[in-house]
Amino acid sequence: NAGVTQTPKFQVLKTGQSMTLQCAQDMNHNSMYWYRQDPGMGLRLIYYSASEGTTDKGEVPNGYNVSRLNKREFSLRLESAAPSQTSVYFCASSESPTGVPGKLFFGSGTQLSVL
Amino acid sequence: TQLLEQSPQFLSIQEGENLTVYCNSSSVFSSLQWYRQEPGEGPVLLVTVVTGGEVKKLKRLTFQFGDARKDSSLHITAAQPGDTGLYLCAGFNAGNNRKLIWGLGTSLAVNP
Numbered sequence: 102n103a104g105v106t107q108t109p110k111f112q113v114l115k116t117g118q119s120m121t122l123q124c125a126q127d128m129n130h131n132s133m134y135w136y137r138q139d140p141g142m143g144l145r146l147i148y149y150s151a152s153e154g155t156t157d158k159g160e161v162p163n164g165y166n167v168s169r170l171n172k173r174e175f176s177l178r179l180e181s182a183a184p185s186q187t188s189v190y191f192c193a194s195s196e197s198p199t200g201v202p203g204k205l206f207f208g209s210g211t212q213l214s215v216l
Numbered sequence: 217t218q219l220l221e222q223s224p225q226f227l228s229i230q231e232g233e234n235l236t237v238y239c240n241s242s243s244v245f246s247s248l249q250w251y252r253q254e255p256g257e258g259p260v261l262l263v264t265v266v267t268g269g270e271v272k273k274l275k276r277l278t279f280q281f282g283d284a285r286k287d288s289s290l291h292i293t294a295a296q297p298g299d300t301g302l303y304l305c306a307g308f309n310a311g312n313n314r315k316l317i318w319g320l321g322t323s324l325a326v327n328p
Contacts, residue, residue, distance in 0.1 A: 105258070142320075143304075143318045143319065144259075144304070144318040146315075146316075191258050191259075193258070202246070202247045202249065202264065202308035202310075204249075204261045205251075205316075207257075207259050207260070208258050209256065209257050209258055210257070
């Protein structure tokens, strides 16, 4: 049972480059989330999706776009990467609806460096 | 702005010692979760507490939710190297914004 799978594990970009972080879950969860984790800032919500076809902004959405391709997959795109986007990115899913305190299942993260 | 303050920020102890870490806020939460995160991995849920004064035990870990639902503690008895990791608390606000608020974590190292 894979749970939440994120790819890639590591990525180095130059300023201005674009990339997409992939996330897939095999638990049939409706709710999916993208977080970034930075020293001294903790986990911050970028975007979330309550169900297939819907997405909403979190605390720090600027510079990012998301796509909920289907129930399993939720991708995060950086159109023009900036050094401030250097971070560890986590995808998470939950069987609980968004806005309800359910158990979050996290992927193992993507460590992104923007030079 | 709701904040969750965790203390201590760092803790390094010897195997077999007991420890307590804290998660405090000036705001009331409808529930609070504790997660453990190991290096290179995502957080994993340990427990959810929802009732003021509630105490939950998970083997050697004891979690308590404050009576006023503004704070929580995690006590580990006879710590083992496998307990090493970042302990995160996250409080849920069931009010208008229905957000999960994360603390910055306590980084625990248990030395053999």
